Amino acid sequence: MYGWLWRSLPGRPGVRTAWMLLLLLLAAAVLWFGVFPWLQLHVPVDGSSING
Amino acid sequence: MRIVIRGAGELLVTGGTIVLLFVAYLMWGTALRAGSAQHQLSSELNQQWANVSTGGHRAARPAQPEQLALVTGQPFAYIRIPAFGGRWRFTIIQGTALAQLNVSPGHVPGTQLPGQLGNFAVAGHRVTAGNPFWSLPSLKAGDLVYIDTRLNTYTYRVTGQHTVLPTDTAVVDPVPGHPGQRPAQRLITLITCNPAWTGTHRVIVTGTLVSATGRA
Numbered sequence: 001m002y003g004w005l006w007r008s009l010p011g012r013p014g015v016r017t018a019w020m021l022l023l024l025l026l027a028a029a030v031l032w033f034g035v036f037p038w039l040q041l042h043v044p045v046d047g048s049s050i051n052g
Numbered sequence: 053m054r055i056v057i058r059g060a061g062e063l064l065v066t067g068g069t070i071v072l073l074f075v076a077y078l079m080w081g082t083a084l085r086a087g088s089a090q091h092q093l094s095s096e097l098n099q100q101w102a103n104v105s106t107g108g109h110r111a112a113r114p115a116q117p118e119q120l121a122l123v124t125g126q127p128f129a130y131i132r133i134p135a136f137g138g139r140w141r142f143t144i145i146q147g148t149a150l151a152q153l154n155v156s157p158g159h160v161p162g163t164q165l166p167g168q169l170g171n172f173a174v175a176g177h178r179v180t181a182g183n184p185f186w187s188l189p190s191l192k193a194g195d196l197v198y199i200d201t202r203l204n205t206y207t208y209r210v211t212g213q214h215t216v217l218p219t220d221t222a223v224v225d226p227v228p229g230h231p232g233q234r235p236a237q238r239l240i241t242l243i244t245c246n247p248a249w250t251g252t253h254r255v256i257v258t259g260t261l262v263s264a265t266g267r268a
Contacts, residue, residue: 047251
Protein backbone atom coordinates (compact mmCIF):
# COMPACT_ATOMS: atom_id res chain seq x y z
CA MET A 1 0.00 0.00 0.00
CA TYR A 2 2.66 2.51 1.07
CA GLY A 3 5.05 1.19 -1.59
CA TRP A 4 2.42 1.71 -4.27
CA LEU A 5 1.72 5.20 -2.91
CA TRP A 6 5.44 6.06 -2.94
CA ARG A 7 5.83 4.89 -6.53
CA SER A 8 2.72 6.82 -7.59
CA LEU A 9 3.93 10.16 -6.25
CA PRO A 10 5.60 12.48 -8.76
CA GLY A 11 9.09 13.93 -8.63
CA ARG A 12 12.43 13.10 -7.07
CA PRO A 13 12.72 11.39 -3.63
CA GLY A 14 12.83 14.72 -1.82
CA VAL A 15 9.64 15.90 -3.49
CA ARG A 16 7.99 12.53 -2.86
CA THR A 17 8.91 12.72 0.82
CA ALA A 18 7.30 16.16 1.03
CA TRP A 19 4.16 14.82 -0.66
CA MET A 20 4.08 11.85 1.69
CA LEU A 21 4.33 14.10 4.77
CA LEU A 22 1.62 16.36 3.39
CA LEU A 23 -0.70 13.40 2.82
CA LEU A 24 -0.01 12.07 6.33
CA LEU A 25 -0.77 15.46 7.86
CA LEU A 26 -3.95 15.71 5.80
CA ALA A 27 -5.09 12.24 6.93
CA ALA A 28 -4.30 13.08 10.58
CA ALA A 29 -6.26 16.36 10.33
CA VAL A 30 -9.29 14.60 8.83
CA LEU A 31 -9.17 12.05 11.67
CA TRP A 32 -8.57 14.62 14.45
CA PHE A 33 -11.12 17.22 13.39
CA GLY A 34 -13.71 15.10 11.59
CA VAL A 35 -13.71 11.39 12.29
CA PHE A 36 -12.74 11.34 15.98
CA PRO A 37 -15.30 13.97 17.16
CA TRP A 38 -18.00 12.02 15.29
CA LEU A 39 -16.76 8.72 16.71
CA GLN A 40 -16.78 10.12 20.25
CA LEU A 41 -20.50 10.84 19.91
CA HIS A 42 -21.19 7.23 19.00
CA VAL A 43 -18.69 5.33 21.14
CA PRO A 44 -19.52 5.83 24.83
CA VAL A 45 -16.00 5.48 26.21
CA ASP A 46 -17.10 7.26 29.38
CA GLY A 47 -20.84 6.97 29.90
CA SER A 48 -21.58 9.37 32.72
CA SER A 49 -25.29 9.81 33.06
CA ILE A 50 -28.25 7.85 34.31
CA ASN A 51 -30.23 6.69 31.34
CA GLY A 52 -32.58 3.96 32.36
CA MET B 53 1.21 -14.61 -0.87
CA ARG B 54 4.03 -12.27 0.07
CA ILE B 55 2.08 -9.30 -1.23
CA VAL B 56 -0.97 -10.32 0.82
CA ILE B 57 1.09 -10.66 4.02
CA ARG B 58 2.79 -7.32 3.42
CA GLY B 59 -0.55 -5.63 2.71
CA ALA B 60 -2.11 -7.14 5.86
CA GLY B 61 0.89 -6.01 7.93
CA GLU B 62 0.63 -2.46 6.60
CA LEU B 63 -3.10 -2.40 7.32
CA LEU B 64 -2.56 -3.61 10.90
CA VAL B 65 0.17 -1.02 11.53
CA THR B 66 -2.08 1.69 10.07
CA GLY B 67 -5.03 0.54 12.18
CA GLY B 68 -2.88 0.48 15.33
CA THR B 69 -1.62 3.99 14.62
CA ILE B 70 -5.19 5.25 14.16
CA VAL B 71 -6.26 3.62 17.46
CA LEU B 72 -3.32 5.26 19.27
CA LEU B 73 -4.22 8.60 17.68
CA PHE B 74 -7.82 8.17 18.86
CA VAL B 75 -6.65 7.51 22.43
CA ALA B 76 -4.50 10.66 22.21
CA TYR B 77 -7.55 12.54 20.98
CA LEU B 78 -9.65 11.29 23.90
CA MET B 79 -6.98 12.30 26.42
CA TRP B 80 -5.89 15.65 25.03
CA GLY B 81 -8.00 16.57 22.02
CA THR B 82 -11.29 16.40 23.93
CA ALA B 83 -9.78 18.50 26.73
CA LEU B 84 -8.79 21.19 24.22
CA ARG B 85 -12.25 21.16 22.65
CA ALA B 86 -14.00 21.21 26.03
CA GLY B 87 -11.71 24.02 27.24
CA SER B 88 -12.61 26.09 24.22
CA ALA B 89 -16.32 25.28 24.69
CA GLN B 90 -16.13 26.23 28.39
CA HIS B 91 -14.59 29.57 27.44
CA GLN B 92 -17.46 30.21 25.01
CA LEU B 93 -20.17 29.01 27.42
CA SER B 94 -18.74 31.17 30.22
CA SER B 95 -18.77 34.19 27.90
CA GLU B 96 -22.42 33.49 27.08
CA LEU B 97 -23.36 33.23 30.75
CA ASN B 98 -21.40 36.34 31.69
CA GLN B 99 -23.13 38.27 28.91
CA GLN B 100 -26.55 37.09 30.10
CA TRP B 101 -25.65 38.08 33.64
CA ALA B 102 -23.92 41.32 32.73
CA ASN B 103 -26.54 43.44 34.47
CA VAL B 104 -26.20 41.52 37.74
CA SER B 105 -23.24 42.24 39.99
CA THR B 106 -21.78 39.19 41.71
CA GLY B 107 -21.96 40.58 45.21
CA GLY B 108 -18.29 40.09 46.05
CA HIS B 109 -17.75 40.53 49.79
CA ARG B 110 -21.09 42.16 50.47
CA ALA B 111 -23.31 40.85 53.21
CA ALA B 112 -25.41 37.87 52.18
CA ARG B 113 -28.86 38.71 50.85
CA PRO B 114 -31.86 36.43 50.77
CA ALA B 115 -32.30 34.34 47.64
CA GLN B 116 -34.55 35.83 44.99
CA PRO B 117 -37.18 33.92 43.06
CA GLU B 118 -36.02 33.32 39.51
CA GLN B 119 -37.12 31.67 36.29
CA LEU B 120 -34.35 29.71 34.60
CA ALA B 121 -34.73 29.28 30.85
CA LEU B 122 -33.59 25.77 29.98
CA VAL B 123 -32.52 25.20 26.40
CA THR B 124 -30.73 21.98 25.53
CA GLY B 125 -27.02 22.63 25.21
CA GLN B 126 -27.25 26.14 26.68
CA PRO B 127 -25.62 27.14 29.99
CA PHE B 128 -27.70 28.40 32.91
CA ALA B 129 -25.43 28.05 35.96
CA TYR B 130 -21.92 27.48 37.27
CA ILE B 131 -20.87 24.68 39.58
CA ARG B 132 -17.98 25.25 42.00
CA ILE B 133 -16.52 22.62 44.33
CA PRO B 134 -13.75 24.09 46.53
CA ALA B 135 -12.51 20.57 47.42
CA PHE B 136 -11.36 20.28 43.78
CA GLY B 137 -9.35 23.50 44.00
CA GLY B 138 -10.07 27.19 44.19
CA ARG B 139 -10.07 27.62 40.40
CA TRP B 140 -12.30 24.62 39.67
CA ARG B 141 -15.45 25.91 38.04
CA PHE B 142 -17.58 24.60 35.16
CA THR B 143 -20.74 25.76 33.50
CA ILE B 144 -23.85 23.61 33.77
CA ILE B 145 -25.72 23.20 30.51
CA GLN B 146 -29.11 21.66 29.91
CA GLY B 147 -29.04 17.98 28.86
CA THR B 148 -26.89 14.92 29.42
CA ALA B 149 -26.59 13.40 25.94
CA LEU B 150 -23.01 12.79 24.78
CA ALA B 151 -23.19 15.94 22.66
CA GLN B 152 -23.72 17.97 25.85
CA LEU B 153 -21.44 16.06 28.24
CA ASN B 154 -18.58 16.32 25.75
CA VAL B 155 -18.45 20.08 26.38
CA SER B 156 -19.73 20.57 29.95
CA PRO B 157 -21.42 18.93 32.93
CA GLY B 158 -25.15 18.81 32.24
CA HIS B 159 -28.42 19.07 34.15
CA VAL B 160 -30.35 15.79 33.99
CA PRO B 161 -33.63 16.67 32.18
CA GLY B 162 -36.73 16.21 34.28
CA THR B 163 -34.97 16.75 37.58
CA GLN B 164 -35.47 19.86 39.69
CA LEU B 165 -33.63 23.16 39.33
CA PRO B 166 -31.14 24.56 41.85
CA GLY B 167 -32.74 25.36 45.18
CA GLN B 168 -36.06 23.71 44.39
CA LEU B 169 -37.73 21.06 46.52
CA GLY B 170 -36.66 17.69 45.16
CA ASN B 171 -33.49 16.59 43.41
CA PHE B 172 -31.23 18.75 41.23
CA ALA B 173 -29.13 16.21 39.28
CA VAL B 174 -25.95 17.01 37.35
CA ALA B 175 -23.90 14.53 35.32
CA GLY B 176 -20.37 15.01 34.02
CA HIS B 177 -17.54 13.09 32.39
CA ARG B 178 -14.90 11.66 34.69
CA VAL B 179 -12.43 11.29 31.83
CA THR B 180 -12.35 13.11 28.46
CA ALA B 181 -13.80 16.58 27.89
CA GLY B 182 -11.39 18.09 30.41
CA ASN B 183 -12.16 15.46 33.10
CA PRO B 184 -14.63 17.73 34.98
CA PHE B 185 -15.73 15.07 37.50
CA TRP B 186 -12.40 13.22 37.77
CA SER B 187 -12.23 13.78 41.52
CA LEU B 188 -15.93 13.25 42.26
CA PRO B 189 -15.34 9.92 44.09
CA SER B 190 -12.96 11.72 46.48
CA LEU B 191 -15.70 14.02 47.83
CA LYS B 192 -16.45 13.42 51.49
CA ALA B 193 -19.47 14.14 53.67
CA GLY B 194 -19.34 17.80 54.65
CA ASP B 195 -17.69 19.08 51.45
CA LEU B 196 -19.51 22.00 49.89
CA VAL B 197 -20.89 22.37 46.37
CA TYR B 198 -21.86 25.82 45.11
CA ILE B 199 -24.31 26.44 42.27
CA ASP B 200 -24.31 29.99 40.93
CA THR B 201 -27.33 31.05 38.90
CA ARG B 202 -28.11 34.48 37.52
CA LEU B 203 -29.55 35.76 40.78
CA ASN B 204 -28.54 33.34 43.53
CA THR B 205 -25.85 31.12 44.95
CA TYR B 206 -27.03 27.78 46.31
CA THR B 207 -24.79 25.97 48.77
CA TYR B 208 -25.15 22.22 49.13
CA ARG B 209 -23.36 20.05 51.68
CA VAL B 210 -22.30 16.57 50.58
CA THR B 211 -24.00 13.86 52.61
CA GLY B 212 -22.61 10.71 51.03
CA GLN B 213 -21.84 8.69 47.94
CA HIS B 214 -22.54 5.28 46.53
CA THR B 215 -22.21 3.32 43.29
CA VAL B 216 -25.12 2.19 41.12
CA LEU B 217 -25.80 0.74 37.69
CA PRO B 218 -26.41 3.20 34.81
CA THR B 219 -29.99 1.99 34.65
CA ASP B 220 -30.80 2.89 38.27
CA THR B 221 -32.93 5.93 37.51
CA ALA B 222 -34.28 5.98 41.08
CA VAL B 223 -31.23 8.02 42.15
CA VAL B 224 -32.56 11.04 40.28
CA ASP B 225 -36.12 10.80 41.63
CA PRO B 226 -37.30 13.86 43.63
CA VAL B 227 -37.00 11.57 46.66
CA PRO B 228 -34.19 9.20 45.59
CA GLY B 229 -35.30 5.60 45.69
CA HIS B 230 -38.94 6.52 46.34
CA PRO B 231 -40.60 7.29 43.00
CA GLY B 232 -43.87 9.19 43.31
CA GLN B 233 -43.18 10.40 46.85
CA ARG B 234 -43.55 14.13 47.49
CA PRO B 235 -40.18 15.73 48.28
CA ALA B 236 -39.57 17.55 51.54
CA GLN B 237 -35.87 18.21 51.01
CA ARG B 238 -33.81 20.19 48.52
CA LEU B 239 -31.17 17.77 47.24
CA ILE B 240 -28.33 17.68 44.75
CA THR B 241 -27.10 14.54 42.98
CA LEU B 242 -23.79 14.51 41.10
CA ILE B 243 -23.18 11.64 38.68
CA THR B 244 -20.13 10.29 36.85
CA CYS B 245 -18.81 6.98 35.57
CA ASN B 246 -17.03 4.38 37.67
CA PRO B 247 -14.44 2.99 37.13
CA ALA B 248 -12.92 5.67 34.92
CA TRP B 249 -12.90 4.88 31.18
CA THR B 250 -15.91 2.58 31.50
CA GLY B 251 -19.66 2.80 31.38
CA THR B 252 -20.35 -0.10 33.71
CA HIS B 253 -21.31 1.81 36.87
CA ARG B 254 -21.99 5.32 38.15
CA VAL B 255 -20.70 7.14 41.22
CA ILE B 256 -23.52 9.04 42.88
CA VAL B 257 -22.66 11.89 45.23
CA THR B 258 -25.60 13.30 47.18
CA GLY B 259 -26.01 16.51 49.11
CA THR B 260 -28.59 18.76 50.73
CA LEU B 261 -29.14 22.48 50.42
CA VAL B 262 -27.77 24.40 53.40
CA SER B 263 -28.20 27.96 52.17
CA ALA B 264 -29.42 30.08 49.29
CA THR B 265 -28.29 33.67 49.01
CA GLY B 266 -28.89 36.41 46.47
CA ARG B 267 -25.95 37.44 44.28
CA ALA B 268 -27.35 40.80 43.23
